[in-house]
Amino acid sequence: MGKKNKQFVEKITAMEDDFAQWYTDVVKQADLVDYGPVRGTMIIKPEGFAIWENIRDELDRQIKATGHSNVSFPLFIPESLLQKEKDHVEGFAPEVAWVTHGGEEELSERLVVRPTSEALFCEYYSKNIHSYRDLPMLYNQWSNVVRWEKTTRPFLRSLEFLWQEGHTAHATYEDAAEETERMLGVYADVVENYLAIPVIHGRKTEKEKFAGAKYTLTIESLMHDGKALQSGTSHHFGSGFAEAFDITYLDENGDQQYVHQTSWGITTRLIGALIMVHGDNRGLVVPPRIAPTQAMIVPIAQHKEGVLDHAYDLRDRLKDIARVNIDPSDKMPGWKFNEYEMKGIPVRIEMGPKDIEKEQVVLVRRDTGEKEFVALNELEERLPILLEEIQQNLYNKALEHRNEMTTVVTDMEEFKQTLDQKAGFIKAMWCGDLACEEKIKEETTATSRCIPFEQEKVADSCVCCEKQAKELVYWAKAY
Numbered sequence: 001m002g003k004k005n006k007q008f009v010e011k012i013t014a015m016e017d018d019f020a021q022w023y024t025d026v027v028k029q030a031d032l033v034d035y036g037p038v039r040g041t042m043i044i045k046p047e048g049f050a051i052w053e054n055i056r057d058e059l060d061r062q063i064k065a066t067g068h069s070n071v072s073f074p075l076f077i078p079e080s081l082l083q084k085e086k087d088h089v090e091g092f093a094p095e096v097a098w099v100t101h102g103g104e105e106e107l108s109e110r111l112v113v114r115p116t117s118e119a120l121f122c123e124y125y126s127k128n129i130h131s132y133r134d135l136p137m138l139y140n141q142w143s144n145v146v147r148w149e150k151t152t153r154p155f156l157r158s159l160e161f162l163w164q165e166g167h168t169a170h171a172t173y174e175d176a177a178e179e180t181e182r183m184l185g186v187y188a189d190v191v192e193n194y195l196a197i198p199v200i201h202g203r204k205t206e207k208e209k210f211a212g213a214k215y216t217l218t219i220e221s222l223m224h225d226g227k228a229l230q231s232g233t234s235h236h237f238g239s240g241f242a243e244a245f246d247i248t249y250l251d252e253n254g255d256q257q258y259v260h261q262t263s264w265g266i267t268t269r270l271i272g273a274l275i276m277v278h279g280d281n282r283g284l285v286v287p288p289r290i291a292p293t294q295a296m297i298v299p300i301a302q303h304k305e306g307v308l309d310h311a312y313d314l315r316d317r318l319k320d321i322a323r324v325n326i327d328p329s330d331k332m333p334g335w336k337f338n339e340y341e342m343k344g345i346p347v348r349i350e351m352g353p354k355d356i357e358k359e360q361v362v363l364v365r366r367d368t369g370e371k372e373f374v375a376l377n378e379l380e381e382r383l384p385i386l387l388e389e390i391q392q393n394l395y396n397k398a399l400e401h402r403n404e405m406t407t408v409v410t411d412m413e414e415f416k417q418t419l420d421q422k423a424g425f426i427k428a429m430w431c432g433d434l435a436c437e438e439k440i441k442e443e444t445t446a447t448s449r450c451i452p453f454e455q456e457k458v459a460d461s462c463v464c465c466e467k468q469a470k471e472l473v474y475w476a477k478a479y
């Protein structure tokens with residue numbers, strides 16, 4: 001390692017030494033967030049917000065393409081409204097923030113700062129759904145929510161975070177079931193094809209499902225350190241909320257029926273996932289499809305006549321091909337190389353007097369460090385292909401890592417050993433009994449991540465109690 005690299009790497013802790021510290025260092029050094037004045041809050045800086053915007057834009061496109069409309073509901077929820085659905089309020093009560101005063105005056109009823117908006121949407125639906133003609137009602141909102149978490153980390157767990165929450169009402173249980181699955185599919189598409197993170201599709205156990213849901217579907221991904229991260233969830237409410245909030249409609253026969261509802265969400269946690277799946281000891285690695293800047297032009301020996309002009313020309317030429325930026329500052333090229341590697345920009349384009357003379361540029365990949373010389377007149381063709389290669393490579397690497405870190409186990413001894421030695425996903429059979437799920441968590445700290453749609457029978461008996469197994473479950477330590 002050259003002197004230049006060594007200096008650079010000193011800015012961030014090696015992930016092998018301390019993964020948590022590595023994460024914090026990358027988040028700071030890549031300029032994604034800063035801490036807010038209230039413990040556990042975060043300021044998402046331009047570099048971080050631009051990544052969020054790209055995730056948001058693609059997801060928003062797909063949410064609209066599947067027939068949903070965006071809306072904006074209030075930040076405050078009256079306490080009495082939250083109380084209406086018993087499981088829901090019990091699930092969220094420990095972590096809600098209360099508003100007790102308006103100005104100097106104590107409020108007659110406390111308000112909750114939304115931790116999620118089921119109660120508000122249900123209240124609205126109860127007033128605005130009358131007939132089968134009003135259904136389905138397919139709403140989504142992009143907003144912030146507050147959950148008073150005890151331990152916090154930027155993106156992964158913070159008092160306030162950004163997300164989208166879809167809330168839909170349907171005529172039948174089956175319609176709502178289809179919606180629940182459809183939106184999980186949308187999430188999987190965005191996470192796999194844009195964030196380049198492979199996911200396991202499945203259903204949460206009763207213990208892990210959303211408070212108030214009939215069932216929760218989830219996509220689960222594996223981070224570099226072998227811990228899992230829930231990357232998106234989609235909930236089927238059946239008619240539970242409808243009964244609590246009295247949301248009914250007249251069907252085609254004029255009979256009164258309860259609606260069936262869903263809700264689904266993804267959050268800024270996905271940025272945490274992106275960091276922990278693709279990042280390395282040189283910093284962040286952003287998949288090209290969501291990278292705010294896909295290629296950064298770094299002029300070499302830019303004080304020499306014509307170099308900067310050529311670099312600007314190059315940027316203008318490429319602006320319809322890719323999101324290309326240029327750093328014309330008088331900082332040393334070495335500093336710039338390190339800086340844009342830290343920020344995870346997929347491709348660096350180097351151009352100096354010699355390259356201009358030879359009518360070529362140097363392309364350097366962030367994911368592998370590989371360099372290639374490309375003739376100027378072939379660049380328009382080569383750059384998009386290279387970006388796609390990087391996108392694919394990141395996905396393939398993450399998938400390979402997940403496969404290596406997935407272990408089938410058949411007894412508790414093996415379960416514990418595997419978690420101690422390599423972590424990752426554990427595939428093991430389960431009897432379906434809550435007692436076993438709790439015992440596994442207590443003894444190993446691993447939680448059930450999901451009951452995968454793609455079932456396999458890896459053993460006959462439950463990994464914990466050895467009684468007849470019901471289904472295969474993915475287990476892992478999780479963020």
Ligand SMILES: [Zn+2]
Pocket residue numbers: 430431432433436462463464465466467
């Ligand atoms: Zn069991």
